Amino acid sequence: MKAVYVDDAYTVVVKDVDIPEISANEVLIKVKVAGICGSDIHTYKGLHPFRKPPVIIGHEIAGEIVKIGEAVTKFQLGDRVTVEPQSGCGTCEYCLTGKVNYCVHRGAPGIGDWYGAMAEYFTAPEQTVFKLPDDMNYEQGVLVEPFAVGVHAVRKADIGVGDKVAVLGAGPIGLLAMAAAKAAGATTLMVTDVMDYALDSAVQMGATHTLNIMSKPEWMTEAKALVGGEFDKVLIAAGVPGIIDQSLALLRKGGRMVTIAMFHGTQTFDIHNLQNQEKEIVGCMTYTREDTISAIDLIGAGAVNEEAIITHRLTYEQAAEGFRLVDKKEDSSLKVLVTFE
Structure with a gap:
């Protein structure tokens, strides 16, 4: 599959990598749209505290489930989804009280074995995946995380x-x-x-x-x-x-x-x-599951004017241009999306 790497500070390239395998409790998502986030720019500059180049970048995503692990029960092939891109240990005090963002073992895309989301395919644990409402498009779906x-x-x-x-x-x-x-x-x-x-x-x-x-x-x-x-x-x-x-x-x-x-x-x-x-x-550190559910509901209710914030739609081959636009604030850029269609 094609994947967008921050290969080094200020260096973005597209590479061919293997489609990741999924575990029993994961799904494989065919990425339709990914977003460039401000924290991705910190990685791009080599300044992010824990996401360091070289790395498949990205954590804002919307796409379609194309493969399901044997233990997954809440999703079906073809489901249109977005992802809350963080995963806790599931057993600590914070995870058990709904504060996965506090978990000292919190995982996130682009860290360790979890590939970033700016690729043709992306794996995610079932508990981090959320269905998109039928009337919500993929561009709205990619705005759920931010x-x-x-x-x-x-x-x-x-x-x-x-x-x-x-x-x-x-x-x-x-x-x-x-x-x-x-x-x-x-x-x-x-x-x-x-x-x-x-x-x-x-x-x-x-x-x-x-x-x-x-x-x-x-x-x-x-x-x-x-x-x-x-x-x-x-x-x-x-x-x-x-x-x-x-x-x-x-x-x-x-x-x-x-x-x-x-x-x-x-x-x-x-x-x-x-x-x-x-x-x-x-x-303030990321979000909780409750916040993600509210974000989906509010976007569905029209709380976000996506046309006022999405300024550029680029193909994955143009990802390096997208990072430059966001970093330099060129061409009146705000939210830049990268597509894999």
């Missing part, structure tokens, strides 16, 4: 009806987190970025306010003025230096921020801005 990240972040932030929410960063994860916040009842949605085209997409997806913060060191004051006060919640979808202090400046007393972005290096902030006003910083 949207589940946003759903999880919104739950960690405890966003509810009437909340004022700031989303810092209008990449695909930031935009999908904003859509999840809107679905949870937030009525004021401010999105910041340095790219006008990304902010235009934020408006299409339901943002009430946007702000280009390029060359604006005091943009937090302007953001608060635009919405008439401080924010209840802040979702951080850009891992840039100083963003923790900036988020604290946006929050009301007792407000909460959630860190979604992948950070590199150390973030410093003024502890007094956190402690004296009882503000909160909450970490």
Whole structure:
């Protein structure tokens, strides 16, 4: 089969590899569409903490089941599916309480023997596979995984009806987190970025306010003025230096921020801005099964305007171009999809 490799930092190639064998509790999926995620770009740059080149890249997937392990009971040949790309040990305290994302033995595509999803075929344990509704297309299906990240972040932030929410960063994860916040009842949605085209997409997806913060060191004051006060919640979808202090400046007393972005290096902030006003910083790691189910339901209900976020559809032979587009933010790129049709 054909598979897309990050062969080395900034080097993407297509290779021929054997179709992977499945175990008794796995299914084999013929991949229709895979997505390029921001975390894939970290691998592309050689910066990802545990997914290192050379590796078959990718974990956002939608496709069709073409082979079933003998112990699989919930799926049939031909089922249209997506995958929650993480698998726990199944026996630890975290797995038993539905927090597979906490499992110290958590597996993910592109780690160890589990091939990445950007290939003609992909294996997945039965418990990680989800059927797509009949009226959901494969492009919507491939958005389930990144949207589940946003759903999880919104739950960690405890966003509810009437909340004022700031989303810092209008990449695909930031935009999908904003859509999840809107679905949870937030009525004021401010999105910041340095790219006008990304902010235009934020408006299409339901943002009430946007702000280009390029060359604006005091943009937090302007953001608060635009919405008439401080924010209840802040979702951080850009891992840039100083963003923790900036988020604290946006929050009301007792407000909460959630860190979604992948950070590199150390973030410093003024502890007094956190402690004296009882503000909160909450970490966020992937999602749970509950988040994935909610993501499917919400996409099915129209919570995500996929045409506002999907900007490029490329063949697998064009994968290197797709990674460059996302990394360099060329050609107004947001979510870039790779097809295997």
